[in-house]
Amino acid sequence: MEVSGRGFQDLPEGCIAHVISLTSPRDSCRSAGTSTAFRAAAESDTVWDRFLPSDICSVLSRAVEPVECSSRRELFFRLCDPILIDGGRMKFQMMKQAIISSI
Template identity: 55%
Template structure:
């Protein structure tokens, strides 16, 4: 008995979805995330057409994108809002190349990095203690290298804090990678907890350590302060290279 060959999902009638006005579909998709929109466009041709529209991707772009783009060191070229969105998912230098800006690809949340040049480094202008150098693997023109100070302890743990308005969090962080061959390392066996963070290797080759987290319920107003210090172990330290301070959304949110 002859049977009808089943059409691929992209060629089948989309039913109720197909009769909805594009504006309605775009409105519904705007309540999801860019990642969800990309996934939906792969399984439904109606969603695919809507997922290319400027109106939809404008919902995912930051409302202050014009101001952000005006601060870019190099012009950001794009032909559509979708293209602009994915262009901003890669870092762009802003503010005379002293900061970088990007969007988290899955959610569209803002992600900033402040260069070492824009940070306050105590004795940073004293060649005896710090020196400014250029590294090809850094997105910024200069990073700062610690030559010798006695108040910054880098071999065990440091006290870090993040403050936003009246809210502040504080934790100990390790600036040394775990070394299974060094049983004498003070960091050995130190498990990461809510109040203790270990250093981690990034995909770009740099090391990173979390200084803290905060919830911003004040919109774009207010000033955030992040501090890393050690004032108890006063022996001399060296070798720390500071690339910058990254402010980004928490994963999974």
């Protein structure tokens, strides 16, 4: 079998993003430091959508104050601090799961 000299970073960004989305937020942040291709993929909404709960739109619609973010990644980190929902009777917060650095 002939080896073409191509590496993982030569895959399309969407493929790299899919692989990263199967890991954890911490691994996503770590992988961003390996190459520019990994950084772009690790910052994509495709990756961070997988780390947010499937009912996040419902949760955000119940927020006492609007939660505005420019990306799903930013939203994830914003929600690591609690927000009040349901008229202030409850709070919602994402668990960072030992993320040690941010991209």
